[in-house]
Amino acid sequence: MLSGGFGKVGIGRKVKKTDPLLLFKDCRLCPRHCGVNRLNQRKAAPPSFCGESSLLRVAHVGPHFGEEPPITGKNGSGTVFFSGCSLKCSICQNHQISRDGLGNTISVHDLYLRLEEMIRVDKVHNINLVTPDHFFPHVFELVTLLRRNGHDLPVIYNLSGYQSTTLLAWAEDFVDIYLPDFKYANPALSKHLSNCKEYPSVALDAISVMVRQKGFLAASVEGTSLAKKGVLVRHMILPGEVRNSMDALTSLFLEFGSGLPISLMSQYYPVLPQEGRDLNRPITQEEFDRVYAHALDLGLENLYVQFLDNGTSIEGCPPSFLPDFHQKNPFLNTVPKSTI
């Protein structure tokens, strides 16, 4: 059960109960630890890695049907796509919002009203906050508002895996389900694609904290097939990087055992030109088969798999699930992300 209110220990200092926005001053919300003052909103582009000031910005709010079955259910997952990102991968499938900064400023209260409408009209099964960590103070306030007004849907943090363990400790009371990525086991690859060679160790530490807080995602709860609590880790196979995927799965297995729910994704599409490596194409069937076979060899018991024929990898054509955040409904053509 979530509870409202602030006043826990912040990033190495006490945060006043009434002023969580102070976390934006000397910002260390993510492991980049920029230390910039994001409260200074007069600058159009503050020198923060995520590119965001303390003004909350959102690119899209709406029901989404492209998540794993226990998240999507019948009515969809109630997503909020935040602008900016603390990782900014060069291969990001959502680059329009994560790298280009597409989105509009909105107050926490107005965002709450939009969520309330989505809950009432669309009857979504959960609130799915996509890349929310660089706006955590606003997000905690948003979740508090939801709870105070009687909305007890599971709250999901849909994350890159590059999270501060200190912040996760603070977030614990404001989240039910974590959907972190584990993108890279190879530090050279994470340096190349995300300017972050420490990603593998930071992400494993972060996922450990998430699992300690919420346990593994239980897909069947109280006779429904909808998830209410827990952790599901996602990994997207990259072209030419089969070894990275196999090592990533092995690392997760060694760290958490065979019961960790993992979603294996094949949807990579080269949305931006990539220098070096073999990333200017979708993955091949052979690459997928090798990684999938490794997952089976490891004996992973809770594997969600996005098979290649599930809307992916048609040479030269963007896959049907690739979002376009310039459209009112960016996911008009999405297909469900994965099957068990």
Ligand code: SF4
């Ligand atoms: S949230 Fe943004 S400004 Fe804060 S430390 Fe991370 S990248 Fe830097």
